[in-house]
Amino acid sequence: MPMLFFLFLLVCYWLSGFGILTLFRIRLKPAYMVTLSLLLGVAVASFVPFVLQLLYITINGPTVLGALVLVALLLNIPSFLRMRRSGFAVLTRPFGGGRFRVKPYELPYWLVLGFLIFVSVWRCYYWPPTSRDALSGPETIAEYTVREQTMVNSFFRLDLWSTNNQFKSPFLISLQVIYKLAGFPFGQVWLCVVFISFTVFLYHVLRERLHPVLAGLLSLLFMMAPEIYAYTFMILYDYSNMVFFCVGLYFLYQGLAGGAFAGAGDRAQAQPVGVGPQETVSFAGLLLGIATYIRSETLVLVVLFLPVIIWAQWRMVGRGGSAVAGGIGSAGAGSMESAGLGDMGSVGMRSVGGGVRVSAGVVLKKMALTGLFFLLPSLVGYYLPVQLYINHYLPVHYDIGTLVNKNLSDWHPLLQRYGDIVSKLLFGSFAIHLWGYLFYITSALFVAELVFVRRFSREACFWLYAIVVVYLALGVMGFALPMFNLTETTKRAIFKIVPLLLFYLANNELVLRLSRWISGWEVGGNKKLAMGAVVGGGVKAVAPKVAPASGKPGPVKAGGKAGGGTGGRGVAGKAGAGGSGGGGKAGTEGSSGGGSRKKNRKK
Amino acid sequence: MKVFLLTLASCALVLIVMNAGYYKEWFDGKPRQYWFDFLKEKDDTGDEVAIKKARYGVVYTISMRVKEVVEKKNMPHAVILFEPNSYYRDSLRIYNNVRAPEPAVFYYYTGLEGVWTNSPDVGKANFIVRITKNKGVTLDEIKSPQQLQQILAGFKKYPPIL
Numbered sequence: 001m002p003m004l005f006f007l008f009l010l011v012c013y014w015l016s017g018f019g020i021l022t023l024f025r026i027r028l029k030p031a032y033m034v035t036l037s038l039l040l041g042v043a044v045a046s047f048v049p050f051v052l053q054l055l056y057i058t059i060n061g062p063t064v065l066g067a068l069v070l071v072a073l074l075l076n077i078p079s080f081l082r083m084r085r086s087g088f089a090v091l092t093r094p095f096g097g098g099r100f101r102v103k104p105y106e107l108p109y110w111l112v113l114g115f116l117i118f119v120s121v122w123r124c125y126y127w128p129p130t131s132r133d134a135l136s137g138p139e140t141i142a143e144y145t146v147r148e149q150t151m152v153n154s155f156f157r158l159d160l161w162s163t164n165n166q167f168k169s170p171f172l173i174s175l176q177v178i179y180k181l182a183g184f185p186f187g188q189v190w191l192c193v194v195f196i197s198f199t200v201f202l203y204h205v206l207r208e209r210l211h212p213v214l215a216g217l218l219s220l221l222f223m224m225a226p227e228i229y230a231y232t233f234m235i236l237y238d239y240s241n242m243v244f245f246c247v248g249l250y251f252l253y254q255g256l257a258g259g260a261f262a263g264a265g266d267r268a269q270a271q272p273v274g275v276g277p278q279e280t281v282s283f284a285g286l287l288l289g290i291a292t293y294i295r296s297e298t299l300v301l302v303v304l305f306l307p308v309i310i311w312a313q314w315r316m317v318g319r320g321g322s323a324v325a326g327g328i329g330s331a332g333a334g335s336m337e338s339a340g341l342g343d344m345g346s347v348g349m350r351s352v353g354g355g356v357r358v359s360a361g362v363v364l365k366k367m368a369l370t371g372l373f374f375l376l377p378s379l380v381g382y383y384l385p386v387q388l389y390i391n392h393y394l395p396v397h398y399d400i401g402t403l404v405n406k407n408l409s410d411w412h413p414l415l416q417r418y419g420d421i422v423s424k425l426l427f428g429s430f431a432i433h434l435w436g437y438l439f440y441i442t443s444a445l446f447v448a449e450l451v452f453v454r455r456f457s458r459e460a461c462f463w464l465y466a467i468v469v470v471y472l473a474l475g476v477m478g479f480a481l482p483m484f485n486l487t488e489t490t491k492r493a494i495f496k497i498v499p500l501l502l503f504y505l506a507n508n509e510l511v512l513r514l515s516r517w518i519s520g521w522e523v524g525g526n527k528k529l530a531m532g533a534v535v536g537g538g539v540k541a542v543a544p545k546v547a548p549a550s551g552k553p554g555p556v557k558a559g560g561k562a563g564g565g566t567g568g569r570g571v572a573g574k575a576g577a578g579g580s581g582g583g584g585k586a587g588t589e590g591s592s593g594g595g596s597r598k599k600n601r602k603k
Numbered sequence: 604m605k606v607f608l609l610t611l612a613s614c615a616l617v618l619i620v621m622n623a624g625y626y627k628e629w630f631d632g633k634p635r636q637y638w639f640d641f642l643k644e645k646d647d648t649g650d651e652v653a654i655k656k657a658r659y660g661v662v663y664t665i666s667m668r669v670k671e672v673v674e675k676k677n678m679p680h681a682v683i684l685f686e687p688n689s690y691y692r693d694s695l696r697i698y699n700n701v702r703a704p705e706p707a708v709f710y711y712y713t714g715l716e717g718v719w720t721n722s723p724d725v726g727k728a729n730f731i732v733r734i735t736k737n738k739g740v741t742l743d744e745i746k747s748p749q750q751l752q753q754i755l756a757g758f759k760k761y762p763p764i765l
Contacts (some may be wrong), residue, residue: 038640103606103609104606104607104609104610105609105610105612105613107618108610108613108614108616109613112617112621115634116634117636119634119637119638119641122644123637125642126628126641126654128651128655128656128657128658128659130659132708132765135705135707135708135711136705136707137712138708139691139711140707140708140710140711141651143711155707155710157716158706158707158710158716158717159706159717159718159719159722159723159724160706161709161719161721161722161723162705162707162763162765163705163707163708166707170758185651186651213609213612213613213616215622216613216616216689217616220616220620221620224620224621224626224630226625226629226633226677229633229634230633235631289693346764363642398669432624432625433625434627436625436626436629437623437624437626454639458673476730518609521605522605522606522609524605535668597701
């Protein structure tokens with residue numbers, strides 16, 4: 001019976017997540033659609049018992065499961081409306097078309113990854129939660145929520161001086177409640193959904209950029225980071241927080257880069273992407289909002305990415321005051337194809353041919369709106385559990401002001417903290433026990449790129465910025481909040497950096513060269529082909545920076561509608577259409593650039 | 604042929620990673636061991652309590668024993684006082700083997716209210732769990748506020764720790 005409920009919940013997650021992706025007009029390859037749908041579905045589910053509690057509705061099987069179904073249906077109203085107009089294909093199209101081809105050399109990695117996943121899933125299912133942070137807070141609250149049908153239950157009548165875990169996000173409580181109601185006495189198995197979805201997502205992201213041999217290797221190194229692996233079957237906040245944070249940043253970059261994502265560099269599996277960068281940035285904001293809901297201090301990190309958005313938009317505006325086609329959204333129809341990976345910021349503003357000149361005021365307004373839509377989910381994700389729930393629902397309160405470092409003018413502890421993070425958590429024997437050799441490998445390749453290549457691609461810069469931002473913010477948080485200790489809280493917060501290392505490595509020029517070399521060798525010495533469009537060959541799209549003026553999307557092969565995709569809206573859309581690179585074979589050949597492969601080679 | 608060579612390369616890389624430095628130690632000690640555990644656990648017919656006993660160890664066993672005794676004595680409002688863990692550490696030196704559960708965790712295990720010696724609600728305590736080297740674990744009733752004060756005075760130099 002629990003297995004039936006498990007499958008039912010999976011369907012609910014998938015539907016809810018798919019609904020959200022549809023709302024944001026996100027259309028990607030099936031592997032992304034499925035994994036993102038499930039991840040988003042878990043996130044939606046984590047709000048359900050919490051919102052029921054906020055509305056003072058009894059939390060029991062019928063209300064929770066009913067609410068899950070209701071939410072899944074509500075989120076899919078736009079899909080249903082489209083289905084009435086265009087038929088059932090609206091629902092199936094996003095999951096079709098992208099053939100997934102497995103190469104024999106991927107199998108060794110898959111076997112090991114599969115083994116690690118299996119063992120983790122079993123432990124998740126079989127053993128009860130063990131971490132003290134879960135038992136002295138969310139797990140016990142969830143247990144008594146099921147018995148007493150409210151999240152504000154007898155647990156709060158206890159002596160709780162030794163713990164502050166009752167104040168942590170309802171994310172964990174809600175998911176535990178759902179699974180306990182579904183017949184899993186220890187809950188927990190939702191973590192398997194997050195874990196597997198993220199692993200598959202990460203592998204595909206790496207595979208977009210690198211040859212599968214290298215993508216598999218990086219995935220293996222990530223999976224074999226001991227500390228992170230342990231948290232794939234030990235429920236706490238940090239693994240889920242890492243997942244949504246890193247996926248959020250991934251989409252943020254894609255939005256800033258003009259939405260030239262999935263499919264680029266992947267000839268066989270290229271899937272049309274019909275989303276404008278504006279929506280992608282907002283979608284990234286949503287994912288980061290979920291991360292903030294899971295761990296409230298993520299808000300600090302999200303704010304630190306606002307400058308990147310503003311900078312990227314400012315670059316788009318063009319130099320000298322007057323602007324071309326507002327902001328990120330201006331990438332427009334052609335952006336997917338014409339931008340090219342790593343061409344962050346150049347999209348739209350250079351689409352002079354079709355660009356619409358607008359005033360700086362309009363552009364600033366657009367920038368403010370983009371920033372707002374990016375930040376708003378995180379503000380909500382912070383406000384609901386921290387301000388509203390703790391202050392107005394819980395019988396005990398949490399005065400975080402009393403926990404702030406009283407001596408903020410003395411910066412020595414801050415410097416000490418930065419030093420400790422590097423010497424104890426990132427490097428050294430303890431660090432190897434936590435993350436394996438990932439930090440060493442990344443550092444070596446970073447130095448090698450710095451010395452031998454002497455430049456970083458925009459995408460590599462973005463990921464390096466992200467790593468530095470997390471590192472700096474963790475130091476400040478540890479300095480400002482002494483309870484944010486080094487060996488527990490900061491250590492787990494470093495989870496967020498680890499996938500970023502992989503994203504950086506997938507854009508490290510030396511790794512890319514190696515990837516291209518393997519791809520070239522594999523396809524039989526046709527270097528030009530290998531450089532341009534080899535499957536997973538680490539193709540850095542050689543897209544024309546100036547998109548052709550012709551706004552007409554060219555015929556598209558398997559790449560589908562990407563060439564003339566939806567792009568920006570309003571003014572932006574107009575400009576974008578002008579800037580379209582036309583489709584041609586772009587979508588199918590992995591060049592992601594505006595024109596054909598031949599054009600790219602020429603460039 | 605090239606695909607075959609790449610497959611060999613993948614196998615080699617997997618083997619190298621799994622045998623490199625700490626990865627080998629970790630893989631043997633954790634995932635591989637978990638696999639052997641799985642082979643035993645999959646045939647296990649133990650119920651939820653048995654699994655919890657295996658997982659949470661002696662603290663859970665003590666807690667459940669306390670619950671049994673309280674239920675036998677039919678005391679619906681039992682509040683259990685625990686000795687401080689620093690007492691086990693510094694005086695009895697059994698901290699590595701036994702420790703008192705946090706009140707929140709004790710509630711999760713048993714549904715009973717527990718307090719530590721510095722708890723604001725310590726005045727409500729009507730039972731105390733005592734752990735000694737000779738007698739093992741006993742649950743004694745606290746019969747009067749004076750007795751409770753005497754007990755608390757005895758633990759004054761042992762602040763509660765996790």
